[in-house]
Amino acid sequence: MKNTKTALSRNAVIATLLAGTVAPVLLVPQESHAGAIADTLAAGTKDRVITRKVTLEELGIGTPLALGSTGAERDIYIPVPAGVELIDPTLNFEGRYLRADGGQTTYTLSVDDRMLLARSPTDDGGATDTSIGIDGAARDNGFVHLKVNWSSATGQYYCDDARPIGNMLEIEPDTYLEYGYAASAVKDISTAWSALPTEVTLLVSGSRLDKSSYDAAWRIGTALQRDGKTVRTIALPKVGDQIQTAALTVPPSLAGIPAFKSLAGGGEVQIASEAEIGALMLLDAPQFSADIAVADGAMAEQLKAALDAVSAEIVAADGAASAAVATIRQDFNALGQPVGSQTVGLRTLSGRPVIAVAPDAANAAVGLFDTLWRQSAVSGDLTLAAAAMPPGEGDAIALGALGKAPSRLDVVARGDWSTQFDLGTAAPGKVPSRLDLNVSAAPGATATLPVASVSINGYLLGAKQLKADGTPEQISVAIPAYTLLPRNVINVEFQRQPASDQCREVPQAYPAAVLPDSRVVFKDAPAADGFTTLVAKLAGDTEVAVPAAWLNDALETLPTVMSVADAAGIAPARAEFAVVDTATAPVPDKPFLFFDIAPEKGADRVSVTGDKITIDSARGERLFDAAGLSDVSVAEAELDQSQPGLYYRTVGAGADLGKPFSFGQGDVAIIGESGVLTALNASGNTVYAASGAPLDESNGSTLRLITSPKFWLEQAPWALTTLIIGGFLLLLLLAGLARRRNRDKRD
Incomplete structure (x- = not known):
């Protein structure tokens, strides 16, 4: 096993060594600090281990x-x-x-097909x-594959008492994998992306941003949320x-250097100089723990100024420390060095790898981070002018072009296959209407045929x-509009009857597959x-607009823009960004998302004044009238305009949107903080109106009909x-005709 256990504690060893070797300098005159400072900085330039x-x-x-049951397994990646x-x-x-x-x-328990542990408990219950x-x-695939298997045999034979309900194993969500890796091992952008934690820290230069940096930040954050990450936005300290x-x-x-001395006492401290900011960087303070940075000119200037200031104080205290300072x-x-125009690069901050994105490269970076191009970013610096998904052609896209999920499953009782796609995958103005799924399954030992079930975003459709x-079979299901989300998950579940022939056989897995031409x-x-229907419109070319004041409070407003844009289905790479100085704005010539900017000639079903919200129906009936609300927001679908859009308004400080959410119906x-608190159809439209496209039975419909076992089972008796x-x-008619002929002959 290639565990290098001593390396994980390398940082702790260095810290202990430094403390032991340089502590005596506090007991001797100041001039003896010279060698100790250089040694401390030199030791600090050792390779950092990230946990x-x-x-x-x-x-x-x-x-x-x-x-539960007699046997079950779970694969976790x-x-x-x-x-x-x-x-x-x-x-x-x-x-x-x-x-x-x-x-x-x-x-x-097994990891990557290597058995780790096996237990046969005999107590009535206990912890694992x-x-x-x-x-x-x-x-190389970027995943540790954990497989958990459970078996319960309560009868004399294998298939006796096949469903014991009191024997089960539960895997707690607190189960975790802890590991470390050397920062120097991350050598390219692709690896850095795969190393991102579940909660990604996005660094911007300050709480006040210019338009280009704010634009880049919300695009990157929205793309991260769309990829399943949560985003924490921080700014450089000042x-x-x-x-x-x-x-x-x-x-x-x-501790004798002024910039460090002020930070050594603990507690709350007010930053008094640029040198103290530089000292925070060298001490690996949480304020500099970033994963991705919008690397604008202001960020490079601030970091350079902080490093210049602290370097000057260090060299003044110990001239021998110059080499370590340069390193x-x-x-x-x-990251203190300028990032070129249209550049996405791998940089370091406090010894940690950081993906640096120039503001004018944000659009292309969003496309780069998509699964199609991500693994191609095997470079520390990319001049990125474009990285987009190929446009969909025609009215259908093969599932094989949407993802890399494996198509074959070995199924004993149940197996699941899934893939996902964005609404923006197809051409602008198109939405999914039908799924033609081609599957195949090998015969099993039992007479009971397997069943394939198809669902989208948790809705069972067929x-x-x-x-x-073993031959291909097709399942065609309509996709109603209410099932669609900005990112959609298609799931196919295969179920087999695992019972063997009178307990004389052990149930075995048989292959099933989802074919790539689905x-x-x-x-x-x-x-x-x-x-739900507005999300489809917003997945194409759109305009996103925020008030100018929002740029002056970026740390508070960026999370809102990211979360709402994600929930609304905005495609970050296909949206235009506008900053508006007025309270109202003309409706653009494309679908829009406005934040605290009223579209001109709106429907006025919703009114927000201070902490008061009123909501009227399409007929003018007052549905809701409440004051005293705070920390919530109101979203309204604007449907009476030349272009449809979403109007988002804050009440008080607005909702603290730290978690992804979806709009759903209405x-x-x-x-609120937990997502949508209340939703309604103020326009009077019917919720869950029939919206699925009818199945197209024109292509081979007769053949499918006469070869369908269901048709013969249901229609054969009537036929x-x-x-x-x-x-x-x-026969009666023919007999009557024959009698008439005979009678005519006799006459």
Whole structure:
């Protein structure tokens, strides 16, 4: 096993060594500090080890995963930096088991097909908490594959008592993988992206931004949220800011330098100089813990000024420290060097890798971070003029072009396959209307045929009992508008009957597959009549506008723009950005998203005055009238304009939107910290109106009909009865005609 356990604690060892070697300088005259300061800085330029802790809850598993019945398994993929060796990776598995039905129960843990642990508990219940080291080898795919298996045998034979309800294993969301990796191992943008934590820290130059930097920040943040990340926006500290220093450790040799001395006392400190900002950088303060940065000119200037100031104080105290200072500036804080126009580059800040994006490269960077181009960014610097998805052609896109999910599954009782696509995948103005899914399954040992079920975003849209003869079969389902989200997940579930022949056989897995020629069929987007249909319009070319005042409070307003743009389905790379100085603005010639800017000649169904909200119906009836509200916002679908759009208004300080949310049904919504609190159709449109496209049965419909087992099972009795009655009537008619001929002959 390639665990290098001593490396994980390297930072702690360095800190201890520094403290031990330089502590005596406090007991001797000031001039003896010279060598100690240089040694301290030289030791600080050692390769930094970055630690990560990834819980299942951060991966979206918020409730325990239950494994029950006679046997079950669960595959969990935990992201790690792609192609980078892990230092001391440790799996902390937390859960509990129940064994009320008795019998033989066993659970196993394996990572990347290597068995880690097997247990056969005999108590009625207990905890499964365990901590175990795993292989630190680099994973080129960027995932640690954790597989949990559960088996429960309560009868004499394998298939006796096949559903014990009292025997189960639960995997807690607190289960986590903890690991470290060397910062120097991240050598290109692609690897840096794969190393991003679940909560990404986006660094901007200040709380006041110009238009280009603000524009870049919301685009990058929206793309990150669309990719499943949560975004925390921070700004470089400035002189006059109040900061907490309790978490900082100032080495004794540096405590005599003015910039460090003011930070050594702990507690809350007001930054008094640029040198103190530079000292915070060298001490790896939380204010500089960034993953992605909007690297504008202001950021480079501020970082350079801070490094210049602290370097001057260090060199004045110890001339021998000049070489170490130069190394720290060049290698450990490369973000202080200007980033070229249209450049996406890999930089460092306090020794940590940071993806630096020039403001004029943000649009292309959003496309680069998409899965199509991300793995191609095997460079530390890219001059990026464009990185876009190829436009959809025609009215259908093959699922094989949407993702890289494996198509084959080995199914015992149940197997799931999924992929995802954005609404903006197709041509502008198009929305999914139908899914033509081609699947195949091998025959099993039982006479019961397997069933394939199709769902989108959790909505079950169709199912079919398969022939399971290994040949392709098609399932066509309509996609109603209410199922659509900015990013849509298609899930196909295969279910088999695992029972064997009178307990003489052990159930085995049989292959099933989703074929790559399956396709999503698109149609022209219907007229917007609420949030769900508006999302389809906003997935193309749009205009996003904010008040000019929002740029002066970027740390407070950027999270709102990111979250709402994500929920509304805005495609960051296809949106224009505007800053408006007036309270109202003309409706643009494309779908729009306005923040605290009223579109001219709006419907006026919603009114916000101070802390008061009123909502009227389309007929003028007062639906809601309340004052005293705060920390909420109101979103209204503007449908009576030349272009549809979304008008977002804050009430008081507005909603603190730290988590992703979706609008769902309706055309007016009151939004709070947890997302949509109340939604309604003030326009009077019917909720969940029939909106799915009818299935196109023109292509091979007769063949599908006559080869469908369901058709013959349901229609054959009626057809047979009709044929018998028709045949009997025909015989009576023929007999009557024969008698008439005979009579005519005799006459």
